[in-house]
Amino acid sequence: MSLAAEGAFFLGLKVGRRSADLVLTDFRGRLRAARRRVYRYPTPDAVVGFVREAAPALAGELPVALRGRIMGMGVAMPFQLWNWVSVLGVPQSEMDAWRSRDLGAELGAVTGLPVYVQNDATSACGAELIFGTGERPKDFLYFYFGTFIGGGLVMNGQLYLGRTGNAAAVGSIQVPAPSSGPGGGTRRLIDLASMSVLAEAMEAAGEGSDHLWSQHDRWEVSSAVLDRWLDQAAGALAHATLAAAALLEIEAVLIDGWMPLAVRAELVRRTRGALLGLDLAGIEPPVIREGTVGADARALGAAAIPLSQRYLIDQNVAVREG
Numbered sequence: 001m002s003l004a005a006e007g008a009f010f011l012g013l014k015v016g017r018r019s020a021d022l023v024l025t026d027f028r029g030r031l032r033a034a035r036r037r038v039y040r041y042p043t044p045d046a047v048v049g050f051v052r053e054a055a056p057a058l059a060g061e062l063p064v065a066l067r068g069r070i071m072g073m074g075v076a077m078p079f080q081l082w083n084w085v086s087v088l089g090v091p092q093s094e095m096d097a098w099r100s101r102d103l104g105a106e107l108g109a110v111t112g113l114p115v116y117v118q119n120d121a122t123s124a125c126g127a128e129l130i131f132g133t134g135e136r137p138k139d140f141l142y143f144y145f146g147t148f149i150g151g152g153l154v155m156n157g158q159l160y161l162g163r164t165g166n167a168a169a170v171g172s173i174q175v176p177a178p179s180s181g182p183g184g185g186t187r188r189l190i191d192l193a194s195m196s197v198l199a200e201a202m203e204a205a206g207e208g209s210d211h212l213w214s215q216h217d218r219w220e221v222s223s224a225v226l227d228r229w230l231d232q233a234a235g236a237l238a239h240a241t242l243a244a245a246a247l248l249e250i251e252a253v254l255i256d257g258w259m260p261l262a263v264r265a266e267l268v269r270r271t272r273g274a275l276l277g278l279d280l281a282g283i284e285p286p287v288i289r290e291g292t293v294g295a296d297a298r299a300l301g302a303a304a305i306p307l308s309q310r311y312l313i314d315q316n317v318a319v320r321e322g
Contacts, residue, residue: 003027008311009062009070011113012303013051014120015042015077015103017084017147018213020050023296024058024070025303029131031296033061038214041090042081044101052110072114072306073107076123076298078150079166116305119166120144123301124293125152126159128254130304132292137252141244141286143170143237144297145257145267147213148194155248175239178232189240193233195258201225216258216295226263234270241275245283256291264290 005026014021020042024033035054039046059067078084082095108115118126125142142152151170153160161167171190178192191197198221199209205225212219219226241253255268272288293300 005030006066007069008307009066010303010306011055011058011070011073011111012299012301012305013047013073013075013077013107014123014299014302015047015075016120016298017042017078017081020047021296021299022051022054022058023299023303024061025300027307029127029300029304029307031300033058034296034299041094043094044097044103044106047103048106048110051107055111070113071310072116073111074123074302074305075103075107075115075117076120076302076305077103077117078120078148114306114309116309118302118305119150119161120146120298121150121170122152122159122161122165122168123305124150124256124297125154125168125301126304126308127293127297127301128152128256128291129154129157129159130308131300134292137250137254137287139248139250140252140254141168141170141241141248141250142254142256142291143193143240144291145193145195145233145255145259146298147196148190153248170240170244173240173243175236175243178235189236192236193240197232198225198229201229212258217260219260219263230263230267230270234267234274237267237271238274238278241271241286241288242278242280242283245286249284250286252287252289254289254291256293256295256297258295261294 005028007027010025012023019038022035023031026032037050059070081098085092085095104115104117121144124144128142138157140154144150149171151168153168173189174186175189177185177187195212199212202209202221202225207221244250268288268290275285
């Protein structure tokens with residue numbers, strides 16, 4: 001027996017720092033339709049307006065008899081967006097609007113659906129857990145590369161969210177700074193292994209980076225810039241992995257992101273090598289491997305939230321319902 005793909009449908013909204021995606025998935029997690037909007041920075045009005053236009057369009061791609069089977073919307077978004085003003089270089093007044101707006105409630109009023117809100121990287125990890133292919137480790141740490149790096153944690157086959165839903169905030173892990181040398185200073189993982197770091201390096205080299213946010217299939221970046229970024233990101237990931245493995249004894253680390261598959265594969269290869277070059281005494285190193293969901297993991301993970309809430313027996317997903 002298997003699930004009837006058209007038994008239920010779900011909307012998944014990813015609110016990113018440079019773009020928003022709304023997807024429609026079926027009961028098996030297959031992408032049925034999608035819409036995307038790129039912006040300089042996210043505001044509540046822009047996101048609500050996008051959903052107001054895109055949700056009816058996505059529903060309209062289903063046969064009339066199936067449109068009533070859309071059972072809910074999940075929202076994957078960074079928490080505390082107002083704290084990213086300095087990094088994004090946007091007006092504080094614009095981002096402060098996020099402090100007082102209840103996005104879940106507003107989107108529920110727009111769509112007429114139950115809406116669930118979750119951290120974006122956690123949602124991407126949830127997509128790997130629910131929709132991922134191949135062998136699923138019971139315990140794994142998950143890294144997702146977007147504008148900034150984020151993460152998720154699965155323990156004993158369940159997504160672990162922590163007290164506030166922000167567990168595995170891997171971007172804040174302190175790792176050795178590349179230029180500091182042995183015993184030198186540290187920096188946050190987010191400052192060394194994020195796509196924003198690559199974009200800054202591209203701009204400094206006179207290479208345009210805007211295309212990174214509009215599509216993920218092809219990066220137009222010089223080999224010198226990409227090579228330096230891959231080495232830096234892989235080294236930082238290796239140190240973060242070692243710290244996590246010492247504390248949690250995780251079985252595997254999965255790496256995914258808004259990037260070409262060839263870049264993802266090379267990043268995984270270099271991270272494996274960097275990890276094996278560290279002092280692993282007393283540690284069983286986890287397997288480093290690629291994620292299987294790909295660039296759309298955050299949006300698909302958002303769609304998986306209402307699926308989990310309504311239909312999975314173990315509803316181990318802490319979310320805010322609007």
